[in-house]
Amino acid sequence: MVTSSPKKIAALNALIITVITIASYAILTISLHAFRIIPMLILLVIVFISSYGIITYSLEKFIYEKIKIIYKTIGSLKTHKKRELKKKAKSDDVLEIVNQVVLEWDKEKKQEIEELKRMATYRREFLGNVSHELKTPIFNIQGYVLSLLDGGIHDPDINQKFLKKAEKSVNRMIAIVEDLEEINKLESGELKIKKESFDLIELTREVIDFMEMKAEKFNSRIQVKSSFRTAKTMADKRRIRQVLINLIDNAIKYGDIERNLITISFYDFHDNYLVEVSDNGKGIPEEFLPRLFERFYRTEFSRSRDKGGSGLGLAIVKHIIEAHQQTISVRSKPGKGTTFSFTMIKT
Ligand SMILES: Nc1ncnc2c1ncn2[C@@H]1O[C@H](COP(=O)(O)OP(=O)(O)O)[C@@H](O)[C@H]1O
Ligand SMILES: [Mg+2]
Incomplete structure (x- = not known):
């Protein structure tokens, strides 16, 4: 001072x-x-x-x-600050100005250091998570290949089965890498939202058709509930399609094993539409909910790693919705099911 x-x-x-x-x-x-x-x-x-x-x-x-x-x-002080100082120095108290600028500089540097530390932790965690996610399918593939090399290749009961399992692990790796690419683009701000006008209900029906096979495999039925026929919005259609795929995919995977009913409901909500994707699965205990949209976060409860996926689906969904200046939330009742709701602009 x-x-x-x-x-x-x-x-x-x-x-x-x-x-x-x-x-x-x-x-x-x-x-x-x-x-x-x-x-x-x-x-x-x-x-x-x-x-x-x-x-x-x-x-x-x-x-x-x-x-x-x-x-x-x-x-390292920015040049405009030097100029600012010089300008002020002629009229005001030079020492007080210097003191102010040095304090400002100190604050800026502290913030930069904090940001760098945060980035370093983020990078470390990210790399740790990526290698952890990739390890399982890589080791699985290695196991199947070694068993085949060990003679399994000549056993008609084993070779087909092991090759199919290896293919599944390869697909899992592809899904992880694709999601990683996507999250990288989203988090580096590379994502450019290309808005166009389209019907949300029509897009949802397209996605349901696309996911029909998987839904059948998991004993899931998908229905659409809406009091209106069309829901016109202005958004990035490809990305919103991805949001619907990720949410429906989770509802299929984590829904009720015996008879899963997935409902996609549309509500008119002032200037927005509210879209809800619900299932009647095991649900998610409340303590897991606040962290659900974090990348790589999974509930122990759902044994989700067994079901494939990268643990990035919901993080991607949240990024896309927020890039549209919209919101997403989740509510769940263990034993009853889970509902994800997001808003979309009405046009
Ligand atoms: N509909 C749901 N019901 C129960 N748990 C869910 C549901 N959707 C997501 N989850 C939980 O949230 C976690 C994160 O989901 P996500 O990011 O899509 O990753 P992934 O599907 O690859 O596991 C899942 O692993 C699961 O534990
Ligand atoms: Mg998922």
């Missing part, structure tokens, strides 16, 4: 010079028997003002020259 400014120092110095001058004047005039109060007062004012001016100017110039060196040393 700056306690004494150049102006205060200059005033003090000017006062000292004035007192000395006046004292000398008084001694001189008294000894000459010609003491006059008025000229003494005029002299007092002139001496004070002129010495104050000179001292302030030279002091500020001196400090400013010194401070310029500090600025050069700081070096």
Whole structure:
């Protein structure tokens, strides 16, 4: 903190010079028997003002020259700040300005360090998660290939089965890498939303057709519930398709094993549509809900790694919805089922 400014120092110095001058004047005039109060007062004012001016100017110039060196040393300060300082320095208290700028610089650097630390942790965690996700299918493939090389290739009961299992693991790896690419694009801000006008209900029906086989395999039935026939929106159709695929895929995978009923409902919600994807599966315990949209986060409960997927699906969904300035939420009742709801703009 700056306690004494150049102006205060200059005033003090000017006062000292004035007192000395006046004292000398008084001694001189008294000894000459010609003491006059008025000229003494005029002299007092002139001496004070002129010495104050000179001292302030030279002091500020001196400090400013010194401070310029500090600025050069700081070096990393943005040029506009230097200019700003110079501009202000002429009129205001130079030390206070320097103090402010240095404090600002300090704050900026601290924030940069925090951000770098956060990024380093993120990178470490991300790499750890990626290798963890890839390890399972790689080791599985290795196991099947080794068994085939060990003679299994000649056993007609085993070779087909193992090759199919290896293919499944390869597909899992492809899905992981594709999701990684997607999340990378989304998180690096590379994603460009290409908005177009389309019907949300029509797109949902297309996605349902596309997922029919998987739904059948998991004993799932998918229905659409809406009090209106069309739901026109302005959004990136390809990405919203991906949102629907990811949510329906989860509803299929984590829904009721015996008889899963997936309902996609549409509601008119002021300027938006509210789209809900619900299943009647095991549900998700409340303590897992707040972290569900984090990348690689999975509930132990769902044994989800056995069901494939990358653990990135919901993180991708959230990014896409937020890139559209819309919101997504989840509610769930263990034993009853889960509902994901997101909004879409109405046009
Ligand atoms: N409909 C659902 N019912 C129960 N759990 C779910 C549901 N959707 C998602 N989850 C849980 O959230 C986790 C994250 O989902 P997601 O990001 O799509 O990853 P993935 O599907 O690859 O496991 C899942 O692993 C699962 O534990
Ligand atoms: Mg998923």
